[in-house]
Amino acid sequence: MIENLFEYEFLRNTFFTGLLVGIIAPLLGTFIVVRRLSLIADALSHVTLAGIAFGLLLEKKYTIGFLTPFYTGMGFSVIGSIFIEKLRSVYKAYQELAIPIILSGGVGLSVIFISLANGFNTDLYNYLFGSVSAVSRNDLYSILAISIVVIVILTLFYKELFTLSFDEEHAVVTGIHAKRIHFLFILLTALVIAASIRIVGVLLVSALMTLPVAASIRIAKGFKQTIILSIIFGEISVIIGLVSGYYLEIPPGGTIVLTSILILLLVIAFKRLHVSYAEKKVIQ
Amino acid sequence: MSESLVSMKNVSYSYETTKALIDINFEIKKGAFIGLVGPNGGGKTTLIKLLLGLAKNQKGSIELFGTKINKFKDWNKIGFVSQKANSFNKGFPATVYEVVSMGLTAKVGYFKFLSKADRRQIETAVNQVGMLDYLHQNIGDLSGGQQQRVFIARSLVSNPELLILDEPTVGVDTENVRKFYDLLHNLNEKQNISLLLVTHDTGTMTHHATDIVCLNKTLHFHGKPTEFTNLSDRELSNIYGHPLNVVTHNH
Ligand SMILES: Nc1ncnc2c1ncn2[C@@H]1O[C@H](COP(=O)(O)OP(=O)(O)O)[C@@H](O)[C@H]1O
Ligand SMILES: [Mg+2]
Secondary structure, eight states, rough: HHHHTOOHHHHHHHHHHHHHHHHHHHHHHHHHHHTOOHHHHHHHHHHHHHHHHHHHHHHHHHHOTTOOOOHHHHHHHHHHHHEEEEEEEEGGGGGGHHHHHHHHHHHHHHHHHHHHTTTTOHHHHHHHOOOOOOOHHHHHHHHHHHHHHHHHHHHHEEEEEEEEHHHHHHHHHOOOOOHHHOOOHHHHHHHHHHHHHHHOOGGGHHHHHHHHHHHHHHSSSSHHHHHHHHHHHHHHHHHHHHHHHHHHHHOOOHHHHHHHHHHHHHHHHHHHHHHHHHHHHHHO | OOOOOEEEEEEEEOOOOOOEEEEEEEEEEOEEEEEEETTTTTTHHHHHHTTTSSSSOOOOEEEETTTTTGGOOOOGGGEEEEEEESSSSSTTOOOOOHHHHHHGGHHHOOOOOOHHHHHHHHHHHHHHTTTTGTTSBGGSSOOOOHHHHHHHHHHTTTTTTTEEESSTTTTOOHHHHHHHHHHHHHHHHHHHEEEEOOSSOOHHHHHTSSSEEEEEEEEEHHHHOOHHHOOOHHHHHHHHSSOOTTTTTOO
16 A cells, blocks of 8 residues: 555545544544544544435436535534534433433435435445545645644644633633533534445544544543643544555545554553563552 | 632522522631531532532622732632542553642643743642652542642642532541541641632531631531531521531541
8 A cells, every 4th residue: 555655646635634534633632532422423433424415316316516525524523513512402411311311313415415415435434444545635634634624723722622621610610611511512523424334434433533632531641631642542543544444445534543453452452461560560 | 808819799500400508608817717618508518619610600799819810810819629630540551740740730821831930839839738758640640638638739839818628528437537627727828728618527617718608508606616616506407307416526
């Protein structure tokens, strides 16, 4: 793949997109994991699927150039995120209820749009599991723009988001506007999901947001370190996953996620060894 | 006459079905160390929530630093350690330094980063509570008493004039409770921080507080610690609804 990378534009697009997604998915994922919102990412990815199916339907029936499945997916994801926030404030005592409601809604809509478009095709398959060949130059530019927006906003609101994630009551007492920051955060989540789906696919996007974090949280000291390690693990997974997916002719979603799981297992084993070694030292 | 930091006049508060506070008149003067005691469910946490704007004022008037609470903006003048502070997500990957830095988030403001002076301020606050050796340890790896100190540092870092603590010594062992009171005493005497402390350690607290307030829906007692220890058993059991022996109540 490395030598083909310079030869074929689609591979280059995929590779750069993968590198971008390998940064922003674990970056945002760290906040998602510590706020125990991992399942929200899943719910949103299924809403995004509905948007993509809607876009594919539009493509098939009409020719509206600018409304590609990528953009309709992103639009649905953003709308879904707004619904989740609304539902979470309606069901204050059962905030997790928002997840099955939004998730099933997304799947229901997807089924309808897919059958209206007369069933499955390779495009849809690529969106479900990711693809090494589906990224156009326009997609790459859009994802680059999203990545810049996400990184800039997260840097600007880092301390507020961090403070809110740790202890919402205390943050509110000191005068932080919890509602607005929440809203911003869920919007960013929607954008990152839409961007990542090109590479890892709908079904596995939440894995790329959470598995690298699950690994780094075991060994990192502090929040910043957790973020940095998560991004490193995310990048390793994306690179190994893309290259092996290309050679094995497997959708990269599968290989990326399996690489993440392998890293996670290695980290857990490493931690075990480390702890038992330290205990032995204490005993001696 | 010293400045009034908190003043509540004829304040009542009800949850949907329960009346939690009835006609409370209450004041905190600058320099005071107030021990707030009373039975469980007596409304202590509710009173604090009202002061902090976490619960909406329904009836009566509340003033903070001479300003009506709905106009009050200087929230960093008030530090708060919640009753729930210790029930945070123990797996949260944040170092002591990072947790204490959160106390500056609102004060520094949106779109700004922590300055060098802010960083020094964080280390000073951590040092004040004697946790400097743990600066870069994860908060989840510390003992309950140490975590409590870190949360106090988080409240101190913005240089508050009033520190409110809701049952901070629950789950802390006797030796550390003693050190904890020494710390509070020091903050009050040396740094002139006013304190409102909710606690059940009535015995220990009477040695340190300047005033004791006893709350069970209404204010039952407001006076000096010596007056509180001199209350008859009958008066105390009237307040608490069950017998309570203050002097030997020493955990
Ligand atoms: N969120 C709430 N909703 C309904 N009732 C509440 C709530 N919080 C407290 N209460 C009730 O208000 C009363 C006072 O509670 P609280 O202020 O927590 O007392 P304390 O802190 O002195 O133990 C209790 O009867 C309690 O059951
Ligand atoms: Mg309470």
